Amino acid sequence: MQIDCDFDGGSIEILNASDPSSVALALRGDNAAEYMQWFYFRVRHAAGVACTFRIVNARQASYPGGWWEYGVCASYDGEHWFRVPTEHDGQVLAIHHRPERDVVAYACFAPYPTDRYEGLLDQVRASGQQGRPLGVFEVGKSLEGRPMNVIVCGDQGRSVPRVWIIAHQHPGETMAGWFMEGVVRRMLDEGDGVARGLLDRAVVYLVPRMNPDGCARGNHRTNAAGRDLNREWLYPDRSAAPEVFHVREAMQAGGVDLFLDVHGDESIPYVFAYGAEGVPSYTQRLASLEERFAATLERIDGEYQRARGYELDPPGKADLRLSSLYVAERYGCLALGLEMPFKDNANRRDPHLGWSPERCRRLGRSTLEAVLSCIDALR
Structure with a gap:
């Protein structure tokens, strides 16, 4: 058996792999912070072998509640992901699997690969070259020099509402990447009425x-x-968080009328959104827009619900370092955070797949309908 994580997005520490029935692994922290939860590793030469992978420091994860009633994701091809039997005793996360093929990957959630992301951008560029009002532009560079790409859909020369949807601020929340793929693919569909x-x-x-x-x-x-x-949106540090600085500058250039920030939650097994009720300038108008968006999404997509989520912020007590709360206060606009589960949607359980890339994509498509339902009320 061979185990490695030396690839795009990979993360694990290998402590002892001498016995396939009790492989000792450990979560690896972020490179410059104490957060740790994400893992993604590949196993070779274990086909037909009953394996148990033990993540021995699972209790020390940043969000240990995420391990209860949770199943690890596995894939043979990086495209189709399924859940495997997983146990948590409060200390160790144990993954039990007998691989059917010679190479298998395991991950905290289905990774969203960089080459897939870049392929999506290429599809947008190709569509723009064919005369459609779609394109990709770079608003700056990340700390390590990677491009900060923004996809623009529509003629920017018009006086119409500006909608911003951002995702993947937290890299381990890979469901956000799959969600955005659903959004982009729908916007690329020339025959789609919502697009x-x-x-x-x-x-x-x-x-x-x-x-x-x-x-x-x-x-x-x-x-x-x-x-x-x-946590950088109120006063972004260009030297340490240029990603936020550049996107915030691009938003300021044209204004914002509707904003969505897409995330994943490790512990809460539901799809939900949180609003801006705690920002100082919150009004009944914003409350009505939040209600319209949420009611529409709940009606058209059964994955979304409003009964469970985060506690409401008291009036005037919102943390304006968060993107959606900063944007709501800065622009006086509808601004929401949207959360998806790492586990499964407890309202619609799928023991084999759990919350999956396909369900993320479908939710992304549905979310555009909720956005469209609000357009005429934004200004």
């Missing part, structure tokens, strides 16, 4: 990968400088 409606009545800006360095390094929550990007 046409948005292109006709708005300009939509998409940032599928806010944290390219963290994604490449296999971090869970931070960028290469150890910064949680979703």
Whole structure:
């Protein structure tokens, strides 16, 4: 048996792999911060062997509640992911699997590969070259020099609402990448009525990968400088969090009328959103827009629900370092955070797949309908 994680987004520490029935592994922390939760590793030459992989420091994870009622993701081809039997005793996370093929990968959630992300950008560029109002532009560089790409959908020369959807501020929340793939593919579909409606009545800006360095390094929550990007929005440090600085500058250039920030939650087994009720300038208008968005998404996509989620912020007590709360206060606009589970949607359980890339993509597509339902009320 061979185990490695020396690839895009890989992360694990190998302590002892001499016995396939009790392989000792450990979570690896982010490169410049103490967060640790994400893992992604590959196993070779174990086909037909009953294996148990023991992550011995699971209790010390940043979000240990994420291990209860949870199944690790596995794949033979990096495309199709399924869940494998997983146990947590409060100390160790044990993964039990008898691989059917010679190479298998295991991950905290299905990774969203860089080459897939770049392929998505190429599809947008190709569509723009064919005369459609779609394109990709670079607003700056990450700390390690990777491009900060923004997809623009629609003619920017018009006085119409500006919609921004960003994702993957936290690199271990890879469901955000799959969600954005669903969004982008729908916007690319010339025959789709929702995409046409948005292109006709708005300009939509998409940032599928806010944290390219963290994604490449296999971090869970931070960028290469150890910064949680979703705590940098009020006063972004250009030297340590240029990713936020550059995107925030691009937003300021044209304004924002609707904003979504897409995430994953390690512990809560539901799809939900959180609003801006705690920002100082919160109004009944924003409350009504939040209600319209949420009611529409709940009606059209049974994965989404409003009964469970985060506790509401008291009036005036919102943490404006978070992107959606900063944007709501700065622009007085509808701004939401959208969360998906690492586990499964407890309202729609799928023991074999759990919450999966395909379900993320479908939710992304549905979310565009909820966005369209709000367009005429944004200004």
